[in-house]
Amino acid sequence: MLAERVADTDHPEDRSFRCLVAGLLALLVLLGATVLPAGIATAAPASPSPTASPSPTASPSPGKPAPNQVAWSIQGATKHKPDTRPTLTYQDFKPGSSREDFVAVDNFGDKPLSLTVYPSDAFNTQVGGFDVLPAARKSVDVGSWIRMAKTVVRVPARSSVVVPFTVAVPRNATPGFHVGGIVASSSGTALDTKGNNVLVDRRVGIRMYLQVSGPLHPTLAVQNLSVHYQGGWNPTGPGTATVSYTVANTGNVPLQARQSLRTDGLFGAFAKTTEAADVPLLLPGNSVRLTQKLTDVWPGGRLRTKVELAPYTTIFTLASPPAPAVGQTSVWAMPWTWLIGLLIVLAAIGWSVHRKLRRRKAARAASTPATTPEPTAPAPTPATKPE
Incomplete structure (x- = not known):
């Protein structure tokens, strides 16, 4: 009985060890919570850019197209013929002023081609690409400052047509660059992978960089x-x-x-x-x-x-x-995996040592003979004298 009482006693060493184990377990849980999340911080995504139909490409002059192939481009031009400008760039454009310029629409195919020509604002796609708004979207910046002399042009086979346009900068235009483009597009139907007729808008364009006079940042x-x-x-x-x-x-x-x-x-x-x-x-x-x-x-x-x-x-x-x-x-x-492994090993060693110490204490208590105290005689009651 005495050995059982000794084994069941809540020693201060036991309480200290249990506190140590609890602390190690709490630390393991904390480390696990730190390792498990997919990211350290969550950042707000960038604002999505407006969507548009396929991006207008640059207008290189292609080689000889295959028979019945439709191919065209648009580039800068003088009043009478295409020039070598890959983009339309204007610097120090004063607010309230205007100027006339030209683009050439080139047909590289063997058949006449009717194209829609329109100006539009530019923007960056979600991956950083350059694109312009589709014809159905209303421009509010440089695309709204441009007036085309023609919006539909018919280009003979293997020929070019020069299209004049005017840029008029508003008086309240902000300083800096305003970016857009002039697009030549052809809309039609085509078969998708399931054999359905779908509307396809094929576009090529020339970029426009217009700098309004004022401070640049x-x-x-x-x-x-x-x-x-x-x-x-x-x-x-x-x-x-x-x-x-x-x-x-x-x-x-x-x-x-x-x-x-x-x-x-x-x-x-x-x-x-x-x-x-x-x-x-x-x-x-x-x-x-x-x-x-x-x-x-x-x-x-x-x-x-x-x-x-x-x-x-x-x-x-x-x-x-x-x-x-x-x-x-x-x-x-x-090195979280290394630290967690080290803590697990230390916890296992500590538990093993703790069990050995408890067994030794129990063995010592069992080997100590129990002693019964000698009974003590009651003290004599003093006699009282009769009065």
Whole structure:
């Protein structure tokens, strides 16, 4: 009985060990909660760009088309014939002024071709591509400033037709670049993969970059930067950092950008710089969401990530280079699998030691003979004298 009482006693050492085990279990749960989520941070996606029909392509002069093939292009022109301008670019256009210009629509096929010609505003697609609004969408910027002399042209086989147009800039136009295009399109029906007749709008276009006089602000911004670190199967090896961010054109000049990403750990350890593909041409007010996967990133504790953009433009020459755009953040990059494994091993060792100590205490208590205290005689009651 005495041995049982000793074994059932709640010793301070037992309570301390149970607290230690509970702490280790809580830490394991916390680490598991840290490892399981798919991302460290959730960033708001970039605003979706308006949709449109297939993008108008540039207007290179194709080779000789196959018989019955329909092929056409649109390019800059003088009053009488096509010229060599790949884009329509106008600088220092004063508000309230106007000018006349020309485009040439070329038919490379063996049959006459009727095409619809219309101006439109440009925008960036969700992946950063250049596109213009379809004919059914109303333009509100430079596309609404253009008046075509003809909206439908009939081009003879293997010939060109010059189409005049006028650009009139409103008096309240904002300084900077306004981007659009002039499109030559052909609509018709075609069979889809299921044999159904569907309406197809085929378009080619020439881009227009119109600069309204005034201050220029060539500015890009890195927004909504997030990083997720994923360790590899090797607990002591490098992992992968997935970096997502939005590049926004917050100025009034179309810009591209060279970009580099730098990661490092505590005190600059494990520094790594990665050059990524250039940011596509972003129009003012537009943005694109980019994601880069950086491999061989070592778990150096607090992982700092820096995205740096060097903006540039090929449309015209800026007076001075645009300022870099920088975004940075940090997340924990730890060898979680190694740490969890270490904690499990320590917990197992601690439990084994604890069981051995309990068995030893129980054995010592069982081997100690029980002692029964000697009974004590009651004290004599003193006699009382009769009164």
